[in-house]
Amino acid sequence: MSPITFTxxxxxxxxxxxxxxxxxxxxxxxxxxxxTKYGCGMALCGACTVHLEGDAIRSxxxxxxxxxxxxxxxxxxxxxxxxxALQKAWIExxxxxxxxxxxxxxxxxxxxxxxxxxxSDADINAAMSGNICRCGTYQRIRSxxxxxxxxxxx
Numbered sequence: 001m002s003p004i005t006f007t008x009x010x011x012x013x014x015x016x017x018x019x020x021x022x023x024x025x026x027x028x029x030x031x032x033x034x035x036t037k038y039g040c041g042m043a044l045c046g047a048c049t050v051h052l053e054g055d056a057i058r059s060x061x062x063x064x065x066x067x068x069x070x071x072x073x074x075x076x077x078x079x080x081x082x083x084x085a086l087q088k089a090w091i092e093x094x095x096x097x098x099x100x101x102x103x104x105x106x107x108x109x110x111x112x113x114x115x116x117x118x119x120s121d122a123d124i125n126a127a128m129s130g131n132i133c134r135c136g137t138y139q140r141i142r143s144x145x146x147x148x149x150x151x152x153x154x
Contacts, residue, residue: 006067008033009077019065024048026064027074035075035103039132046131049104050074056111075103083110089147097135105131109145118149 005014008031015030027033027050036059039047043058050059051073052066079087086109096102105128112119112127119127124142133141 004064004068006069007071009073015064017064020063022060023050023062023064023067023072024059027059033074033076037100037103039101039104044130044132045101046104046108047101049107049131051107051111054111054114056108073107075107078107078110083113086110086113086144086148089144093140093144093147095137095140095144097137101131101133101135105133105141109141109148113145113149118151119145 001016001018003014003016004019005012007013008027013031015026017026017030024036024038027036028038036050037047038060039045041060043061046058048058048060049056051057051071052062053070083106086106090096090102090106095105108128108131109124112124116123116127121142124145128138128141128145
């Protein structure tokens with residue numbers, strides 16, 4: 001095992017773990033960042049979504065070796081990435097119920113808005129379809145994304 005270095009939320013991090021260890025467990029267990037959630041372990045629910053080089057990825061199936069030398073942003077570092085409008089819209093639209101899926105939902109929405117600043121409902125539905133909300137707040141999620149994009153609540 002050789003140490004793996006990457007940039008996490010704007011700061012260099014070096015971890016000495018096996019190269020196949022999922023990024024999720026490095027974040028949660030090794031680095032103590034528990035905002036990224038474990039949901040299914042198979043990249044099906046989106047609870048573990050983080051950004052890798054600006055793209056939304058599922059950290060539960062991404063080996064730490066894939067992030068070596070790259071930039072990772074978690075929910076803890078998102079506001080530094082100028083996503084305060086999205087997080088504020090989430091609160092204004094009262095999106096969370098249980099809250100468990102919300103970090104992954106917000107991370108996925110932020111990545112989508114970075115690429116599509118003024119999304120349609122179809123854009124939002126397509127981008128967010130891989131994130132499961134067991135409380136069923138999908139309409140509020142869509143409204144919060146529209147609000148953050150400057151289109152107001154829909």
